[in-house]
Amino acid sequence: MKNGKSRAPNRTECAHCPLSKLEAFRRFEGDELAYVEKFKTGELTADAGTTIIVDGAHNAHLYTLLSGWAFRYKILEDGRRQILNYAVPGDLLGLQGSITGEMQHTIEALSPLTLCVFERDKVTDLFSKHPSLAYDITWIAAREERILDEHLLSIGRRSALERSAYLLAFLNRRARNSGIFTTKNNVIPITQQHVADTLGLSIVHTNKTLKKLREKKLIEWRDGGCLVLDEARLSELAGWEHTDEKRRPFI
Amino acid sequence: MKNGKSRAPNRTECAHCPLSKLEAFRRFEGDELAYVEKFKTGELTADAGTTIIVDGAHNAHLYTLLSGWAFRYKILEDGRRQILNYAVPGDLLGLQGSITGEMQHTIEALSPLTLCVFERDKVTDLFSKHPSLAYDITWIAAREERILDEHLLSIGRRSALERSAYLLAFLNRRARNSGIFTTKNNVIPITQQHVADTLGLSIVHTNKTLKKLREKKLIEWRDGGCLVLDEARLSELAGWEHTDEKRRPFI
DNA sequence: CGCAACTTTGACCAGATTCAAAGTAAGTGG
């Protein structure tokens, strides 16, 4: 568990938020932008491998991922780890710890990242003053639920090959939609250990399964991650039909 | 898929809601009660086995389970089924379909049940007029997320025996907290097929695993369901530490 | 009584784990 957190020297103004320029995200209306600007109390950057939120600890903040990748996980006492989900730009982190603020999972940076920081205490104020933003937060929570439902279906009922295909199609799709892929780098920055811990498989079997996807020319493993060559065929192999998303809200 | 839905002849007034008398639930404050009373548009009863919400369909309603048991599931094209979660009194159903209202899972009655019916359209109004209730809804969504996280950890990383122990401890605990157990009947009304489909196991292996729990005198299988004899030891066997919940909100 | 749904058991098989070890790539300090 590294500690590579630091306050960002220069703060991104919400008015110039790179996310709001992307097609995948909705625009702010009326005085929402001004409110969010006030709601945001700071910015944080972290290196890959940095732990952002620790399981069991109280955390007074909520975060929106501004750039980079992160993931959430839980571990059993003997060290078995289950990765629950991944975060890409626009995702809200830390909401699960609602009310008490006591987190029940750990969040770690998968790549260098930037976070917008919000005070948990101020959420009540947001709910009173900006019902539309409150609704967005609920929408975001409901969306995370739908994703977890999909993951549960995968881990519970799909074969190792189907699961792998699902996960990589899923991550590639999310990455494309959140603008995290540049023209130069379309690699999902995960190790095979991450894949294994997400899918409930051993690392050895994961490696053998990914080999099959490689042989089918659906993916390549390179530059410290996974390059998806054919997302559509991965989805098909997994039997996964992703729902088309309209512009999604973010805060 | 049975269709045993029907409008309840007599409607429970929120002022006399049996849930608000239970220790597990929070009380309404100020004019919340009056608002919820208006927000509720009707009541529905259904027999065990009735499908309440169908995957892929649009549903204009939200429901709160007033009495009985329900469960949510998804199926793959070839019929493999994954049960995602169970609902006990006080649980909100249908929120995941936010915005569009298009559901991505099916909800089925596990026992005879009663639902309070709300209009999805009116949620915006609720968010504007009652931030505290809006906050509750978000809290409920975040809580469901935490539960799904636990399930994911179980299915992904626990052995068949641990998984079974976890599920039964979990369901027993939820049942106790929601007042669904009477003094006479403390049986969780599930079949072994339900357990199998929840845990990602085959029914044969599920049966053999449950046998071990029976031999350890942790459970009994009777009266069309599972009687938990020792919830604490089940939790221990699963390596599951449930977090103590304060009074939880409901609508 | 007879059907339908569910539970139980045994035998065999397969997918996935564990163990072991070697190969590869990137990063660090001398």
Add this chain to the structure above:
DNA sequence: CCACTTACTTTGAATCTGGTCAAAGTTGCG
């Protein structure tokens, strides 16, 4: 710049958990 370390990937072999197939037993119900 090279030797060394660390993290990650790859492969093979043995083992085991859990799946599939098959069939019988049980329970509730019309």
